[in-house]
Amino acid sequence: MESLLFNQLDVSEETKKAVQDMGFEEATPIQAKAIPVILKGNDVIAQAPTGTGKTCAFGIPAIEGIDSNDDRVQVLILCPTRELVIQTTEELKALSKYKEGVRSLPIYGGQQIDRQITGLKKKPQIIIGTPGRVMDHLRRKTLRLENLKMLILDEADEMLNMGFREDIDIILESVPGNRQFVLFSATLPKAILDIADKYQTNTVKINVVHKELTVPTVEQFYLEVRESNKVEVLSRLIDANNFKLSVVFCNTKKRVDDLCKDLQARGYSAEALHGDMKQLQRDSVMNRFRNGFVDILIATDVAARGIDVDDVDAVFNYDLPSDEEYYVHRIGRTGRAKREGASFSFAAGREMNKLRDIQRYTKSKIKLMKPPTIEDIEENILSGILGEVKEVLQDGKLNKYMKYIEQMLEELDDVETDTYPTSVEVAAAFLKLSMKNAVMGSSKDVNIDELSRNRTSNLDSYEDSNMVRLFINVGKKDHLTASELIKFIAAHTTIKGKQIGRIDLLDKFSFFEIPKVTLGEAMANLVDQELKGRRVNLEVANKKQGNSGKDRGGKRDRR
Structure with missing residues (x-):
């Protein structure tokens, strides 16, 4: 897997600052391979599944190539669905937030065409649209593409499956012949290769090869968890298990910092690890983690490269990784040296598709599990206390304490109130007191x-x-x-x-x-x-x- 940090890209400082604001540090494999090639002006056919960071892979070069002094349409991005059009538009706006004079507009079916015509009159340089609605505007002459510099097809195989082949041909034949043509597709059937052969020249083919899972000792689970419940579910998983060392992965530095504060506020021994920290700080955090002074390490993928610890019990994917390969690297932090490990991934809604992609590419079974209940947590704490009691009993040396118990039993014996507590009841009272003082970071809403x-x-x-x-x-x-x-x-x-x-x-x-x-x-x-x-x-x-x-x-x- 090629390694490339976004700040190493040959792009403007405005784009680097926007990427930093989005919290990204390292380019995904498809981004690392595609961005430099597209920036050079080559036609590209790239095989990359959903959820691998494709939008930045073509979005950054597209924005970099915009002449803000030219009000004509310079980039056209075709997407199969309006949901993807909206999603792509939002990401491009985030990428171009510091680029003055760069304007983008989504056009798709289901939205009033008059509203889109008004938007087109504001002279956007980037159009993101579905093939059908782009065709409507071409026929109405409200969209002109004679000055187009770059054409991008995203999820091309899905567009063909939806019957857009004829529309794509008409659009491709209506744009200048010297434009750059970039094509992204999860699969490369013959129809896609035919389009590439017909409309591309000097094509560079890019294919991200996924590694298979190489850590069979890791038991993998996923939980359907929405964003608002993630901290609580993570807390319950920690409380319901006796993990000595755990690593929690987030996709951005801000997420790492926010989660670290949340867990620390709940009483956990947690530390953050990401690229904004100085090397001295990172070394200090890692040393505390290796030596057991920190139980939970919260990290980004880039920072996690320095985690070389054999006895990590569990890995949590608080955010699903942007690329399947990152998943393999993450969960490989546990289950080392022939030890057993566990991984827990949080997903909900559209993320379930990404989880299925991960499962397919790693050829592994990720089992569904429900979040632990408060009763599960209490049972685990009880088991832990009883385990410690057994160790104390085996160690012996209890005479000093037995006299206090005997004294208590004598004081509590009361003939008048008919109270005769037994030593078993005294032990139960101590257990109840221990439970009350037990560390539990998870909370329970009261009825x-x-x-x-x-x-x-x-x-x-x-x-x-x-x-x-x-x-x-x-x-x-x-x-x-x-x-x-x-x-x-x-x-x-x-x-x-x-x-x-x-x-x-x-x-x-x-x-x-x-x-x-x-x-x-x-x-x-x-x-x-x-x-x-x-x-x-x-x-x-x-x-x-x-x-x-x-x-x-x-x-x-x-x-």
């Missing part, structure tokens, strides 16, 4: 009806615990989530996510628990801060507040 029924008894129990329950004047109507509240507390205090107890989100306000010893710090640092656009007020919750919460919450909202 409002259940909370209302149990509120008084819940509040009674808080008075005798080591936790204090606080009222905050922000709730679900402010679109507050449990993870956002945890991040808010962690950002303004030294209270870690793992120290925060139960969170109850109601419509107009919320309750949360923190250790009593941190109460002063919370009141000093959180009050009058802004959360979800509101000035924060905190109060220690009591029975009266619990019983009259709705009225108090309503008054606060009206004030």
